[in-house]
Amino acid sequence: MSETAERTIGETGAPQQGPTGVGGAMIRGLRLLGRQREATVFVIAVALFLYFVIDKGSDFTSKSNQVLLWSNFTTPIIIIALGEVFLLICGEIDLSVGFVVGFAPFLMHFLTDFYGFPGLLAIFFALLFGLFVGLVNGFFTVTIGVPSFITTLGTGFILLGLINTTSHDQPAQVPADVLGIGKWIANYAWAPIIWAILLTAVMHVVLTRTRWGLHTVSAGGNLLGAREAGINVGRIKYGNFMICALFGAFVGLQQMYYTSNISPTLGSYQWMFYAVTAAVIGGTAMLGGVGTIIGAFFGAVVLGILLDGFPLIGVSADPLFIIFGAAILVAMVANVQLTKLRERGQR
Amino acid sequence: MRATTPPGQPELIDPGGDVLRCEHISKNYGAVTALTDVNLHLKRGEVLGLLGDNGAGKSTLLKILCGFQPPSSGRILLEDREVAFKSVDHARSLGIDAVYQDLALVNQLTVFQNMFLNREKIRWPLVRNGAMRKEAREHLDEMGVQIPSVNAPVATLSGGQRQAVAVARSVFSNPKILLLDEPLAAMGVKEGAIILDLITRLKSEGNVSIIMIAHNYAQVIEVCDRINMIQGGQITLDKQASETSAEELTELVVAEYRQALEERQRAERSA
Numbered sequence: 001m002s003e004t005a006e007r008t009i010g011e012t013g014a015p016q017q018g019p020t021g022v023g024g025a026m027i028r029g030l031r032l033l034g035r036q037r038e039a040t041v042f043v044i045a046v047a048l049f050l051y052f053v054i055d056k057g058s059d060f061t062s063k064s065n066q067v068l069l070w071s072n073f074t075t076p077i078i079i080i081a082l083g084e085v086f087l088l089i090c091g092e093i094d095l096s097v098g099f100v101v102g103f104a105p106f107l108m109h110f111l112t113d114f115y116g117f118p119g120l121l122a123i124f125f126a127l128l129f130g131l132f133v134g135l136v137n138g139f140f141t142v143t144i145g146v147p148s149f150i151t152t153l154g155t156g157f158i159l160l161g162l163i164n165t166t167s168h169d170q171p172a173q174v175p176a177d178v179l180g181i182g183k184w185i186a187n188y189a190w191a192p193i194i195w196a197i198l199l200t201a202v203m204h205v206v207l208t209r210t211r212w213g214l215h216t217v218s219a220g221g222n223l224l225g226a227r228e229a230g231i232n233v234g235r236i237k238y239g240n241f242m243i244c245a246l247f248g249a250f251v252g253l254q255q256m257y258y259t260s261n262i263s264p265t266l267g268s269y270q271w272m273f274y275a276v277t278a279a280v281i282g283g284t285a286m287l288g289g290v291g292t293i294i295g296a297f298f299g300a301v302v303l304g305i306l307l308d309g310f311p312l313i314g315v316s317a318d319p320l321f322i323i324f325g326a327a328i329l330v331a332m333v334a335n336v337q338l339t340k341l342r343e344r345g346q347r
Numbered sequence: 348m349r350a351t352t353p354p355g356q357p358e359l360i361d362p363g364g365d366v367l368r369c370e371h372i373s374k375n376y377g378a379v380t381a382l383t384d385v386n387l388h389l390k391r392g393e394v395l396g397l398l399g400d401n402g403a404g405k406s407t408l409l410k411i412l413c414g415f416q417p418p419s420s421g422r423i424l425l426e427d428r429e430v431a432f433k434s435v436d437h438a439r440s441l442g443i444d445a446v447y448q449d450l451a452l453v454n455q456l457t458v459f460q461n462m463f464l465n466r467e468k469i470r471w472p473l474v475r476n477g478a479m480r481k482e483a484r485e486h487l488d489e490m491g492v493q494i495p496s497v498n499a500p501v502a503t504l505s506g507g508q509r510q511a512v513a514v515a516r517s518v519f520s521n522p523k524i525l526l527l528d529e530p531l532a533a534m535g536v537k538e539g540a541i542i543l544d545l546i547t548r549l550k551s552e553g554n555v556s557i558i559m560i561a562h563n564y565a566q567v568i569e570v571c572d573r574i575n576m577i578q579g580g581q582i583t584l585d586k587q588a589s590e591t592s593a594e595e596l597t598e599l600v601v602a603e604y605r606q607a608l609e610e611r612q613r614a615e616r617s618a
Binding site for chain 2 (some may be wrong): 197205209210211214215219222223225226227228229230231244283289290
């Protein structure tokens with residue numbers, strides 16, 4: 001279990017005293033919360049889920065609502081958050097990813113309907129486009145030296161303009177040629193969330209058990225040190241920009257299938273904001289070096305449950321953002337405090 | 348502006364049997380000259396202390412020797428073969444490793460992850476944590492470095508422990524030459540002792556030659572075989588540690604300072 005940096009934090013202290021009984025279990029549970037960033041947000045997600053189960057019963061637990069919760073609301077946040085976590089850990093951010101979400105389906109549509117590409121090839125190019133946007137973001141940020149906040153602000157606007165210009169602000173039909181593959185990406189009820197879970201598992205392993213992950217942490221944790229250790233920090237950042245935008249393109253295609261529509265309004269900042277929120281609630285620091293994939297996963301689940309559950313209890317979408325904002329602040333304060341506690345416990 | 352112009356470069360002590368030799372190394376950053384015609388040599392198994400005031404060019408020289416930046420002119424001979432380091436990695440592959448003043452450890456990673464940073468053991472695509480942990484622990488024990496656990500994040504270690512881990516990490520790859528940039532900086536007596544012991548131990552094993560930058564002259568004389576002093580980008584003293592003293596070294600630095608002061612006063616007077 002305790003293979004990763006963030007999980008090893010508890011191993012260095014004094015041997016476990018092992019209190020017994022219910023009180024002991026609670027104390028141990030609290031200790032666990034203090035140690036593992038993921039644990040806190042996991043508990044919040046479970047508590048929220050139980051709250052809606054108890055309060056709304058079958059309205060919440062029905063298959064149709066659960067599909068909505070997991071495959072519609074939660075999945076895109078998870079997948080984009082995976083990319084943002086890697087970027088945030090290595091000290092960067094991608095604000096443009098939401099517009100990759102919007103443009104990828106249009107690109108696929110143009111290639112099949114206007115240029116006669118076979119469906120699969122068009123999908124391949126739509127994903128490739130994601131990688132290309134990541135490459136451009138990496139070029140301006142790493143090679144030219146523009147802060148990624150600015151770079152991706154710019155590329156985001158460019159992509160938005162591309163969407164609006166090329167689509168003439170008109171939605172389009174999903175090409176018949178590509179409908180078949182859509183089942184596996186989005187149209188089977190649980191397909192999206194299964195993708196999200198698989199990608200989460202892969203990215204968690206990449207972050208904690210591969211050189212790429214360790215070097216991503218190094219790039220964000222000690223840029224100069226990583227360079228001096230001979231790590232090609234630029235390559236790491238380029239790669240993470242590309243991963244993030246690739247995931248954006250994938251989410252775009254998922255959304256296209258899920259809504260059976262190619263809409264110019266799909267591209268927006270909202271995807272990025274939700275994803276970064278999920279990452280932050282899950283314990284990822286904006287300063288780099290710190291973050292977990294599992295935390296971001298449950299952060300996204302928390303957002304998904306709120307997005308799905310609030311309308312059920314009659315709260316409209318409007319005050320939802322108040323809750324989100326408060327959640328971000330509370331999560332950040334909690335993280336800062338917990339980090340202090342942990343460090344105190346170590347010394 | 349050179350503050351002092353020493354009477355020619357000092358004579359080299361026994362230039363034979365050198366593992367590393369620098370000849371006529373200069374380094375400019377635009378109009379600023381950091382090093383001028385530096386000659387330096389390092390014998391096999393020797394510990395060379397590199398002294399000098401802040402801004403004298405010690406760190407610049409070290410960065411050139413570890414491949415972090417190329418010299419503007421001059422050449423480096425490694426075991427009598429001329430080399431041009433393309434990168435830190437390249438220098439490391441040739442057997443030169445450096446431990447920096449601005450520690451190259453990543454606080455968020457554990458001790459063993461740092462020990463293996465950028466030379467992780469892998470069974471593709473995964474890193475072999477078990478094997479790395481075991482080897483890191485053995486290696487640290489061997490070197491007498493005491494830390495709570497190889498699983499501890501580096502952020503939780505003391506300054507001395509961190510420096511010891513950094514030195515141990517460098518020795519890990521069996522370098523021919525180890526460059527230590529102020530290994531004793533900002534360290535208490537007890538913590539400094541950890542590092543001095545480590546260097547003494549490495550010296551007694553004799554497998555590695557060390558160049559060490561330091562400020563504390565007494566400590567340098569204690570642990571080093573030979574001392575070089577850099578002033579104003581030039582080497583102004585090259586003596587066996589046993590033939591010099593902290594007083595002589597201090598006097599050299601003070602003299603430089605005094606001369607610079609006089610030059611400035613003279614300039615002000617004539618202005």
